[in-house]
Amino acid sequence: MDLALTDSQEMLRSTARTFMEREAPVDVVVGLQKAQSSLAPDLWKKAAQLGWLGIVIPTEYGGSGDRLSDAAVLYEELGRGPLPGPFFSSGVLGALTVLEGATEEQRRRILPGVASGERVLTVAITEPNTSWGPVGITLAPQGRNGSYVLNGTKLFVADATSATDLVVAVRTGDAPTDVSLLHVDGRARGVTARRLPGFVSWQCEVAFDNVEVPASALLGGAQRGWVALDRALERALPLLCAYIVGGCQAVYEKSVAYTQSRVQFGVPIGRFQRVQDHVVRLVNHLDSARWATWEALWKLDTGRPATASVHAAKAVASEAYLEACNAAHEVHAGMGVLVEYGLAAHTQMSRTLFHYLGDPRWHKRRMADALEW
Amino acid sequence: MDFEVTYTEEQQRFRREVRAWLEANVPAEGQRTPTSPEDTLRRYLELRSLGRKLGAKGWLYPTAPAKYGGGGLDVDHAIILEEEVDRLDLSLPPYYDSGGRLGSASILVWGTEEQRQVFLPPIYRGEVRTWQLLTEPGAGSDLAGVRMTTAVRDGDEYVIKGQKIFVGSDNGTDRIWLIACTDPNGRRHENLSWFMIDANLPGISMHPMELMGTGGEGGTDSGVKQTVFFDDVRVPALALVGGENKGWTVATTHLELEHGGGGRIGRNRVWDRLLRYCQETKRDGVPLSQQQDVRDSLADIYIKTEITRLFGLRNFYLTYARKPKSYEGPQLSYYRKTTGLWMTGAILETVGPAALTTDPTWGSPAGFLEAQQRNGIVSVHPGGTTDIQRVQMARRIGIGRSTREKAGTVHGAEA
Numbered sequence: 001m002d003l004a005l006t007d008s009q010e011m012l013r014s015t016a017r018t019f020m021e022r023e024a025p026v027d028v029v030v031g032l033q034k035a036q037s038s039l040a041p042d043l044w045k046k047a048a049q050l051g052w053l054g055i056v057i058p059t060e061y062g063g064s065g066d067r068l069s070d071a072a073v074l075y076e077e078l079g080r081g082p083l084p085g086p087f088f089s090s091g092v093l094g095a096l097t098v099l100e101g102a103t104e105e106q107r108r109r110i111l112p113g114v115a116s117g118e119r120v121l122t123v124a125i126t127e128p129n130t131s132w133g134p135v136g137i138t139l140a141p142q143g144r145n146g147s148y149v150l151n152g153t154k155l156f157v158a159d160a161t162s163a164t165d166l167v168v169a170v171r172t173g174d175a176p177t178d179v180s181l182l183h184v185d186g187r188a189r190g191v192t193a194r195r196l197p198g199f200v201s202w203q204c205e206v207a208f209d210n211v212e213v214p215a216s217a218l219l220g221g222a223q224r225g226w227v228a229l230d231r232a233l234e235r236a237l238p239l240l241c242a243y244i245v246g247g248c249q250a251v252y253e254k255s256v257a258y259t260q261s262r263v264q265f266g267v268p269i270g271r272f273q274r275v276q277d278h279v280v281r282l283v284n285h286l287d288s289a290r291w292a293t294w295e296a297l298w299k300l301d302t303g304r305p306a307t308a309s310v311h312a313a314k315a316v317a318s319e320a321y322l323e324a325c326n327a328a329h330e331v332h333a334g335m336g337v338l339v340e341y342g343l344a345a346h347t348q349m350s351r352t353l354f355h356y357l358g359d360p361r362w363h364k365r366r367m368a369d370a371l372e373w
Numbered sequence: 374m375d376f377e378v379t380y381t382e383e384q385q386r387f388r389r390e391v392r393a394w395l396e397a398n399v400p401a402e403g404q405r406t407p408t409s410p411e412d413t414l415r416r417y418l419e420l421r422s423l424g425r426k427l428g429a430k431g432w433l434y435p436t437a438p439a440k441y442g443g444g445g446l447d448v449d450h451a452i453i454l455e456e457e458v459d460r461l462d463l464s465l466p467p468y469y470d471s472g473g474r475l476g477s478a479s480i481l482v483w484g485t486e487e488q489r490q491v492f493l494p495p496i497y498r499g500e501v502r503t504w505q506l507l508t509e510p511g512a513g514s515d516l517a518g519v520r521m522t523t524a525v526r527d528g529d530e531y532v533i534k535g536q537k538i539f540v541g542s543d544n545g546t547d548r549i550w551l552i553a554c555t556d557p558n559g560r561r562h563e564n565l566s567w568f569m570i571d572a573n574l575p576g577i578s579m580h581p582m583e584l585m586g587t588g589g590e591g592g593t594d595s596g597v598k599q600t601v602f603f604d605d606v607r608v609p610a611l612a613l614v615g616g617e618n619k620g621w622t623v624a625t626t627h628l629e630l631e632h633g634g635g636g637r638i639g640r641n642r643v644w645d646r647l648l649r650y651c652q653e654t655k656r657d658g659v660p661l662s663q664q665q666d667v668r669d670s671l672a673d674i675y676i677k678t679e680i681t682r683l684f685g686l687r688n689f690y691l692t693y694a695r696k697p698k699s700y701e702g703p704q705l706s707y708y709r710k711t712t713g714l715w716m717t718g719a720i721l722e723t724v725g726p727a728a729l730t731t732d733p734t735w736g737s738p739a740g741f742l743e744a745q746q747r748n749g750i751v752s753v754h755p756g757g758t759t760d761i762q763r764v765q766m767a768r769r770i771g772i773g774r775s776t777r778e779k780a781g782t783v784h785g786a787e788a
Contacts, residue, residue, distance in 0.1 A: 002375045003690045069374060259772040270772030273764065279772055280763045283700065284708060291683035298376050312676055364672035373648060373662050373671065 003294075009073045016077035019050070026342040029081045033345055036195050038084040038202040039162035044117055053091040054115025056239070057099070062112030068235060069297045072242035079246025082349045084202060086120050086159035088243060093158075093236040093357075094121025097167050101181050101228030102219040110165070110183070120186075122163040124154035124206055125229070125357075132358040134226045137179050139208070140171040146215050148182060150190075150208035158356065160186070160193035160204035168208075169229060172222055179225040183217045184208075201345075201352040234310050235300060237357060241293040241317040244353055248286040248324040251346050255279055255331045262335075275331060282327035289313075289320035311367035315360040321350035376686065378452050387450055391432070391457045398426055399461055417544045420468040421502065428499030433466055437477065442494030448693045452638060459639045469542040470496075472503035475627035476550045476569060482782055483567075483615035483623045491611065492569050496548075504541035504572070505627070506551035506601055514761050516552075516628075517562055517621060522603060524553040524566055531568065531613065533606040538582065539755075543597040545579075546572045552620045565620035568612040576606035586751035629781030631756040632765060633709065634702030636688025641678040643745050647671070647720065650737055654727075661724070670723040677712045684708055698780040700766040707762035710753050717749040 005013065023043055032040060047053060055071045057063025071092070078087055086094075095114050098107060098121070113119030129136045141148035154168065163186045172180040184191065190211040193204050220228060256279060259270030269275045296313040299306035325347040329336045336343045354360075380388070400419045407413040427433040428442075435451040437443020444451070458465055466473065473496040480492050495501040512518040522535030533553055540549075549572045556564040579599045586596045615623035651661040651671060661667045684705040691698050721728050724742060731740030753759060768778040 001378045001686075001690055002694070003687060004374070004694075004696070256770060256772055268772075270767070273760075273767070276767035276772055277763060279770060280707070280766050283766070283770065284704065287684065287687075287704065288680045291687060292680065294374055295376050295683060298374050312679060315672075316676060316680070361669070364669065364676065367675075368668050368672050371675075373652070373668060 005073065009070060012070060013073050013077060015050070016052075016074050017080075019046070020077055020081060020083065024081050024083050027340070029083065029345055030340055030342055032084050033201075033339075033348075035084075037162040038159050039086055039120065040084075043083075044085060047085075047087065048115075048117030051115075052087070053117045054095070054111075056092055056235075057095050057111050057115045061099075061107055062115040063095070067301045068238060069294070069301050071239055072293070072297050075239045075242035076246035076249065079243035080250040082201075082243070082247050082250075082346055086122060086162050088236070088240055089123070089159040090114055090119070090121040090163070092239045093123050093232060094165075094167060096232035096236050097121075097123050097181065097229055098183075098219065100232045101167075101225060102183075106183070106219055118164075120159070120162055120164045121167060122157055122159050122165075122186075123167045123169070123229070123232075124157045124160070125169050126154070126156050128153060128155055130155065130355070132362055134177045134179050137169045137171050137226075139168070141182065141213075144212065148213050148215070148217065150182070150184070150211040150213065152208055154206045154208075156196075156203045156356065157193070157206045158204070159202050160206045161195050161202070163193070166191070166206065167219065168206075169225055172225075175223075177226040178223050179229070180222050181219040181225040181228060182213055183219055184211065184213050188213070199348055199351055201349050203352060203356065233357065234307060237310050237314045238293055238296045238300065240353065240357065241289065241296070241313045244317040244321045244350075245286070245290045245293055247321055247346050247349060248282075248289055251324045251328045251343065252279075252282050252286050254343060255282055255328045258332055258335070269331075278327040278330045282324045282331075285320035285323045285327070289317040292316040308367045308370040311363040311370060314358060315363040315367065318354045318363075319360045321346075322354050325350045378449055380449065380453070384449055384453060388453045388457065391454055394430075395457055395461060399423060399463070414544055417468060420463075421499070424466050424468060424470075424499035424502075426499075427465070427467070428497060431497075433499045434474075434477065434497040435465070437493070437497045438481070441481075441489055442497035444497075455638060462642060466499065466502075468502065470502050471631070472505040472541070472546070472548070472550060473501070475505055475630055476503050476548075478630055478783060479550075479567070479623050479626045480569065480614055482626045483619075488569070488611065488614055501547035503548040503550065504546045504599075506537040506540050506549055507624075508539045509535070509537055514758055516624070517565070519552055519565055520554050520557065522551060522553040523557065524555050524568065524608075526555075526610075526617070527607075529610050530607045531566075531610065533568070533570075533576075533603045533608060535603050537601045537603075538598070540579075540599040540601050543581070548572055549577075549601070550614075552624055555620070556618050559618060562621040563618050565624075566617050567614045567620040567623040568608060569614055570606075570608045570612045574606050574608065576604040578602045578604070584751055586747050625781030626783055627781075628757075629702055629783055631706075632702045632762060633685075633688060633705030634698060634780060634783060635692050636690070636705065637685035638689050639682075639685075641682065643716070643741065644675065644678045646738070646741050647674070647724075650724065650742070654724075656725075667723055670719055674716060674719050674723070677715070681705075681709050681712055692783060700769040702780060703757075703762040703765035703769070706756065707759055707766065710759050710762070713745075713749040713752050717746050720745060 051064050052074055054063030055066050058065040098110050114121055126132055126136055127138060139152040141150050166184040166186050168182045168184050169179055170182055172178055188211055190209040192207045196203050196205055259275055260268050262269045292313040296306055296309040299309050328343055335341055407416050424433055431444030432454055435444035435446040435454050439445025477493055477496045480488060507516055509519055509521045511521055524531040524533045550569045552565045552567050554564055555566040579601050582598045582600055584596055584598055654661050688701050688705050727736055728742040728746055730736040731743045736743060
């Protein structure tokens with residue numbers, strides 16, 4: 001048993017933290033919040049040079065093929081920002097979906113560009129019904145002259161406004177898991193991506209209006225899409241959780257520092273047990289998310305059955321981020337809602353990720369199924 | 374990271390040896406719930422006898438130093454022992470001996486060589502059981518405010534007077550330790566002393582307090598506690614551990630352990646049985662476990678037991694890898710206690726009124742759910758209330774203060 005990071009993980013953490021402090025301090029993160037596209041080209045290029053966009057892509061496809069737990073160290077640091085950008089959408093969920101679902105030829109064609117940052121992937125799953133299961137995938141392509149034609153809408157697609165390539169889950173049969181994956185050019189005629197307005201971070205509507213894609217766009221085989229997506233999600237979700245853990249950690253550190261510096265009634269507010277209780281609640285959520293996430297990562301990296309742990313981790317982390325931000329707002333009062341202070345970016349992200357790829361109740365139910373109760 | 378202990382071939386052989394030994398030596402139905410006061414005593418005596426056998430092999434306190442009668446085993450072997458007794462729903466020690474566990478740690482850290490040699494071997498070998506005496510009528514959460522029990526030096530002895538409450542369990546004890554006020558005019562934290570004494574000295578008397586818990590000698594939450602009176606009890610000066618007026622320093626060691634600093638590896642025994650109950654019990658012809666509302670409640674309960682397990686595992690690792698700790702001990706204690714209390718409501722909602730009765734026909738097997746309904750509440754206070762745990766956490770996080778409070782020392786070698 002050893003619950004410490006390895007030396008190389010410590011080095012990666014230190015590199016990533018230095019990068020974040022230099023390239024993405026609070027004012028940069030706050031400045032990005034209103035941009036249509038989450039991708040900041042300069043940051044994206046530097047991250048690509050550091051090898052971060054291909055961190056989970058195997059070396060034969062141009063990545064560095066690191067273990068998930070190594071990638072998690074990086075994602076914790078990105079989450080501290082929270083740094084926007086399609087890091088997870090493209091480099092993790094997009095890449096792993098292609099890896100699980102595509103043919104060898106397709107992998108060789110798509111993945112090297114993802115690792116280098118030239119291609120930006122995102123996976124379009126849910127629809128106006130906002131279900132994250134296979135049954136919720138209803139967008140059915142029509143066949144025309146051996147190609148597919150798409151008409152319809154995908155919703156809550158992360159970072160679609162910066163994606164060059166879309167992986168679209170479509171319905172191709174009547175059985176619940178008769179789902180296929182189509183690789184669609186994000187700039188093709190008839191594809192419109194729009195960032196959804198409001199208290200949500202770079203979740204997009206993607207509309208398809210008579211979008212014609214060739215038969216070769218089918219990733220892997222027909223009806224194999226859900227299995228591929230499910231397997232990709234099992235490995236991707238813990239990295240999203242790691243991003244959330246980093247977010248919780250940053251929110252915690254902000255809150256502790258604020259209780260030490262903010263003076264009211266002649267003393268730092270941390271002297272008040274009511275205020276302390278918010279910080280205690282926050283750190284309990286932070287640590288719950290951290291250890292549930294890391295145990296799932298460990299199971300995946302060592303080939304143990306991990307399905308139940310992964311669902312538990314996403315359920316715990318989603319709830320933790322939301323509650324951590326709530327506690328932080330109780331600590332910070334007015335200062336916390338001042339946009340330039342930076343807490344609000346976390347709060348909005350915590351709401352976004354609460355639902356993204358499945359909310360706590362959804363994942364708890366899948367956990368119960370995996371445990372065969 | 375590695376969340377699991379990996380075992381060598383030698384350690385696997387040790388596991389087989391332990392399992393075979395336990396099968397031969399643990400009395401049949403050793404973990405049954407007693408049915409009467411006589412049965413409680415009989416069961417206690419069985420478990421004490423098992424404790425002496427374990428002690429003779431060095432398995433009662435496996436990681437305690439061999440030169441004082443402990444097992445002298447490394448952590449990996451100790452984990453194997455704990456896992457194997459856990460399979461039988463027992464712990465080490467198999468009866469209520471938290472005074473031995475906590476007191477021996479304090480003596481190892483703060484005692485003189487002579488005190489270690491006198492006090493530790495009987496504990497480690499299972500020859501004595503020990504209770505801790507901390508709380509007084511006027512000093513509960515404010516433990517450093519102990520005033521009622523005093524000790525006054527008289528030649529080579531101390532004379533102890535006063536009263537302690539919420540002590541021990543049932544069936545008596547051999548040893549006790551306590552903190553007493555040795556300087557009524559002294560400064561807070563510098564006016565207390567820590568004594569390890571014989572429980573049968575003249576002038577000590579005990580009176581039972583009936584609690585709403587159902588208890589049992591295997592756990593820490595006995596249904597019976599004692600009020601202990603000291604009427605001019607004379608104890609030898611050797612009983613004073615850590616020096617006069619240094620009692621609070623000595624106490625930081627056992628308080629840290631009691632606040633969860635040591636961590637824990639093991640199953641949640643309520644969870645396994647709760648799930649089985651819900652799979653085997655039908656409502657409207659359908660097993661509870663197949664009803665969506667029940668599954669949702671079970672998932673909520675399971676996740677909280679998992680987080681408790683992970684916090685316990687982390688603290689166990691931090692302790693035995695000798696890593697620095699901050700708020701993690703009281704965090705585990707706080708989380709475990711609030712989860713247990715919350716679970717009383719969650720289980721009642723999930724299972725219904727069958728959780729409230731011990732009736733063999735209409736209740737849960739051996740009334741385990743009814744026991745949780747009581748013990749989830751009783752367990753909130755021993756070893757410090759949930760509010761005290763939060764205060765500890767805040768101090769160690771360093772909020773509102775210029776310096777952080779440190780976790781108590783739990784390693785003998787660091788003394």
